Amino acid sequence: MYKENLIQIRRDLHRIPEIGFQEYKTQAYLLSIIKQFPAERIDIQTWKTGIFVLVKGTNPRKTIGYRADIDGLPINEETEYEFQSEHPGFMHACGHDLHMTIALGILSHFVENPITDNVLFLFQPAEEGPGGAEPMLNSEIAKTWRPDIITALHISPELPVGTISTKPGLLFANTSELFIDLKGKGGHAAFPHTTNDMVVAACSLVNQLQTIVARNVDPLDSAVITVGKITGGTVQNIIAENARLEGTIRTLSIQSMERVKERIEALVKGVEIGYSCKATIDYGAMYHQVFNEETLTTEFMEFTAGNTDYNVQLAKEAMTGEDFGYMVDQIPGFMFWLGVDSSFGLHHAKLMPAEEAIFVAVDVMTKYISYKANQQI
Template sequence: MGANGSGTIVSAEGIEQKLVDIRRHLHQYPELSHEEFETTAYIRRRLEEEEIRIATQFDLKTGLIAEVGGLHGGPVIALRADIDALPIQEETGLPYASKTPGNMHACGHDFHTAAILGAAFLLKEKEHELLGTIRFVFQPAEEKAAGARKVLQSGALDGVRAIYGMHNKPDLPVGTIGIRSGPLMAAADGFLVELEGIGSHAAVPEASVDPIVAAAQLVTALQSIVSRNVSPLESAVISVTRLNSGTAWNVIPETAVLDGTVRTFDEKVRNRVVERFGEVVNGVAAAYGTKASLRWIQGPPPVNNDGELADAARRTAERLGISVVTPKPSPAGEDFAFYQKQIPGFFAFMGTSGPKEWHHPAFDIDERALPISASFFAELAIAELERFATEP
């Protein structure tokens, strides 16, 4: 029996082409983080066509909040979709490829948006039966890890019992959903280290304090943090992705700059890595006579799924005949995690049978996943409202 008490299952089969059309429109007109003005306007039009109310009390520069239900009071839950694109030149060759040179929906946020719009359309049809309110969060700037914090600052999650979201997963087949309790995606932090030495002619290195030698040692020393300060049963990654120094072949420069990223799945591990990172930077710098400055760029915390919400999602997927798998945690970051620091949250991996991974110029999704995703989130919302409305 379906969660809405009628024995029926919510199905998006009848609106599949509508969702495909929405996704392809969004795909053709990608907008970067904080620039999603036309995307926001398009989402608003599609919602208003279905007479879905826009929650204008929540002030967002880009992105928007909409609502369905609440006709009989009851709890409030939220469904979230991110809407921004990436500065990548598309190489898919699709007839609906990006019309904006240098911009592309290479992470599938067009898919997320179309699917959650589909859930909104389905839930609007059942509005009079809903035991509470579903708030739809069309969030900007996920790629900059800034949009979730803007939504929280707007008050859009005040009084919300739980929030649900997803990311497409190219390596999972269509018809499959990845559901995991606990850590699913990593905390994604960044760093920038500047080492200051004394420059000189390269032929007289004794007159210098060479920041390049210090930087080379630092790249190696930083790896000892993971190998000697993180348990083999836990996980962390430190990657130095840029090292810049010098302007000429015969000059020892005054400075060297390194930056990169740190990924962790546990807050205790994260804090330990941050602590040791500073100690290693300062120790190596002192050993080589340089001065170090460290800027830590704190990104989103780990995506950490609430166990009860994950169980509810699993029940919904099984009811709809969606194959449930337990996915490996991803070292990628997601600012959905900021919501989970405030209220219970659940984040799924939706199978999309993609040819390439996220952020690849030939990234694409199998559009057959659109109605599956829309139906899943609509059915899950109905079930969760019923659960929250009837629990003691």
């Protein structure tokens, strides 16, 4: 597939961002490209709004998996692109338009240049929520087309184009959403003594939550609790009967995630007693840590450093969440950062990744997958 074709595909995909399990236009567009390849070389299966594509090896002994996430985010785009999102309030602000384009470039290469082993492409929905990796991997299709190893990448706006960064072991954190609803007793602002004010209760709870990391997590471990949104009340002269806190939890160990949740639940019970209210907790989507298989990751880094002109860097652990963690929990594999040199970061309305990075990733992964196909199981 020519470079100009990949650029056009990326821009087409950028125009149609859709959130988790609503990627209908995205799926249709991807299928329109994939079905142009010779039918005898590939098998295609759809799963919800995702797609499995098996590129058949000439004498397969194993299956090498490659995953690309396909959903967008509920962010109103503010880039300078001429090809901005055509869906108001939604944007590919995490680079999944590049992720899909790269996967199509790799897929095209192996259709045109067959290798010994099968290569399975998973175009996965709902990475940003509610989480598509785990159910996709547990589908009957994935059980039939089970890869022996699996790989993926994520763009990194902070790194220059031509940079590949990863590490053996823990790369991305355990993550969990956090939603807390408080219900008290509302009333007239002039008679606070007859009410149970949930704005006050919510403010108190936010401050208490911030003590968990400081006083309940091992100082040699890492954790983050962020409350990003608070809603409560109706108008200025009515004491709020309801309040809602929305946030996220991130930890570098499973044990710390369990400990943090225990402390959240204890503090919420205290708020119920102290403010005479009722509270409910919902942890929403929870993502398993991305733990790169050490031998494969080291091999990939050494191969890329020795067989390409790209800059291979050792990454640090990040508090980023990625549901690819469920895949590498079941299948040996790894994820890496791809430098895209953007002034604005992930989940920002002005994210503008450099399109040249697409060709870097296609080059790296076609070379590495070809190398793996020459190895014994």
